[in-house]
Amino acid sequence: MTRFRPLVLSPLLLAAWFALPARADTLYVTLEKDNALAVVDGASGKLVKTVKIGKRPRGIALSKDAKLLYVAASDSNTIQVIDAASLKIVGKLPSDDDPETFALDPEGATMFVSNEDDNRVTVIDIAQKKAVKRIPVGVEPEGIAVSPDGRWVVSTSETTNMAHWIERHSLAIADNTLVDPRPRYATFTADSQQLWVSSEIAGSVTVIDAASRQPVKSIGFKIPGVTQEKIQPVGIKIDPQRRYAYVALGPANRIAVVDAKTLEVQDYWLVGQRVWNLEFSPDYKRLYTTNGLSNDISIIDLENRKVTKSVAVGQYPWGVTVKP
C-alpha cells in the first residue's frame, strides 16, 4: 500500500502547490557547527533533509543555472561544489585558506572569495577550477559583493574598516572607502548605484554612493528595551525595486526594515537569536533568516509583514540560499 502513496499524494500536492499564493522554493542552509547542509521547503517551512558536508560551512550560493551549490567550508579550506538535486559533493574550488564568504559575478563564471586569514581576495575561474588572481586587501576581509552591472567587486575588511573597490575587469583596487568599525556584510542595490555595508561594532549600516564612493548616510538602529551593544548589524537584503531593505541585527534578535529610498528605519521584527544572514524567496514574497544561537531559521511573510514560522534546522545556521 505504502508503495502507492506517492502516486496518490502527488496530485494533491500539486493542487496544494497551485493554491498557494507564493511559489514553492527550496532553501539550503549551512550549519556551521554541524558541518552539514539543511534543506528546507520554503512554502511549507518543513525541514526536508540534512546532509553532512565539509568542515565549518559558512558562505553559500547557487550557480547561475541553479544546478550547483557552492559552499565555503572554512575549516576544510575549500569551496565545495554540491549537486543541488542529489546533494552529492561533485567537486571543489581552490579557495586558499579559511574561506568565509564569496560572491559570483553576474555571468556566474567567476567567484571572488574572502580569505580572512591571508588578507586577500582570491579570484576563481569556476570552469577551470583555478585561482586566477589573489588581490591583497585590508586586515580580515569578510564582506564581498559584485555590483549587478559587473563593474565593481567590493571587499570589506573587518580590522582595516574599509570597503575596497576592485575594478572587476582589471582586478585592481581603484578606491577605498572608510566605513564604520568592523564591517561585516556588503551588498549592492539592484541598480548598482549604492553599496550598503553593515558595521557590527558601530551598530550601523553605511550607504555609499557607487559613483563617488562616498558615504551617503550611516543608518543607526534603536530598539526600545534592547541595549545598543546588542545591536550588531550583519546580513542585508534589498528588494530589486529598492523599496525596502532588511537588516539582520545579530544578538538584538531582530530584523530592521529600512525604507530604501529615504533610508529611514521603519520597523523591527523579532526573529530567532543572533540573526545572521538573509535571503528572499524567488518571488520576493518571503524573507528567510538564519538564527545562529537558536539553531533555527525564521520565515517572514513580506506581504503581511509578519514572521510566520521558525524552523529548527541544526546547530549554528549561518548562510542561506534559495532555489526556485
Place this chain on the structure above:
Amino acid sequence: MNPLIRQLVSPLLLAFVLDGADVAAAAKKAAPPRAEPAKPAAPAGDKLAIGYLAQQREYLPPLASFLSTATDAGVQGARLGIADDNTTGAFTLQQFELKETVIGADGDPAAAFKALRADGLRHILIDLPTEAAAALAALPEAADTLLYNVADSADELRGGRCAPNLLHLVPSRAMRADALAQYLAKKRWTKLFLAAGTTPQDALYAVAVKRAAPRFGLKIVEEKPWEHRFDERRTPESEVPVFSQGSDYDVMVVADENGNFGDLLSYRTWSPRPVAGTQGLVPTAWHPTLEHWGAIQLQSRFREQAKRWMTETDYAAWLAVRAIGEAAARTKSVDFGRIREYLLSDAFALAGFKGVPLSFRRWDGQLRQPVLLAAERSLVAVAPIEGFLHPRNELDTLGYDQPETLCKSPH
C-alpha cells in the same frame, strides 16, 4: 633547591633602528608645538614611528615546570599591531614602524625614554613598573607625548597619580575586581574568603576586591594573608585545608599576582569551594578561550606570528598600536595633535574583538573594555554582566566611574 629562587628573564632586545632620513623626518614632525594647525596628509607615504619601552622584571619561576612565562609578552602584540596598521596603511598611504627598547631590571627607564624622544618618537608604549610609569609621565620631555600603559594595572596610575599624557590599555585592578564581583553577585555567591599574598601588588589586588565587594552586594566574611612559610609551600595538602577552615563562605578569592600559591588552593580547601581572582576564575582583558566576535582571527594571526598564545599584555600592546593606526586612518594624518585629539574624541571607536566598541575614559585615560572571566579551558562570562546598568555606557560599571575618579588632571 629553593623553589623561590628568583631568576632574571632572559634579555630580549630587538632594536628596530630608523634610518637617518626617517629620524630627521620624525624629529621635524615632532618639533612643532601641539597648537600649530595640522598640515594636510602628504600625498605619498606618511611615516609614523611608535616606541615600545619595556623593563625586565624579576619573575618567580612558575609553580609547575610545564608552564612557561613568555619573555616577549607585549612586544609581540605591538608587532602584530604594526603589521595590521601597515596592511591598512597600504591603502591610506601611511607607514608605521616600531622601535623596541628593552632595558634591564636595573636600567634607567627615563634615559631610555629620552633616547626615544630624541629620535622623534611621541607615541610610546610602556611596560614598566608603576613607579617608573608615573615618573616618566611627569618628565618635561613627556609633555608632548602619549604614553600607552600596556602592562600595569595599578589604580593609582588612573587615580591620584594619573597624567594627561598617560593612557591605559590594560584594565585596572578595580575593573578586574568589579568584573568578578558582578559575576559572583549574579551567581549569588555573596560570601567571600579573601586570601592575599604578601607582595605590595597582592595588597593592591586585595584593596580592589574590598572596594568591589560592597558595590555589588558581596561580603568578605574572612580575610587571611598567605605567608610564604616553608611548610605551606611544601605540603599544600595539609596547609590549605587548615588555612581555609573556619568561616562559612561561598568563594575563595585569591590575590596572588605572581602566582606563588594561588594555584595550590583549588581542590584543597576545607570545604568544596571554587577559587577566583588571580587564579581559578580569572578576570582578564584577554584569554586563549576567547573565540567570539571574531577573536579567533586575532588569536590565530597572533599564534602564527609568535608561536605561542596571546597574553593580556600582547593584547593591550596590539590595542595601543591599533588605536594609533585607527586614529591615523580616520584623520588621514600622522600629526601627533590630530591623532591625540581623535583618540580622546567621541568619534573614536576601537574594535577589540570583544563585541563592543572600545574608547578612552577622558577622566582617567583608561580604555573602557569588557573584562573576561576565564577558567583555564573555558570562557565563563564576559563582564559587564547583563543586568548591571549604567546611564551612559555599561562598560563604565567596571572600575572608577567619572563621579568616583581620583584623577585630577583629566585627558
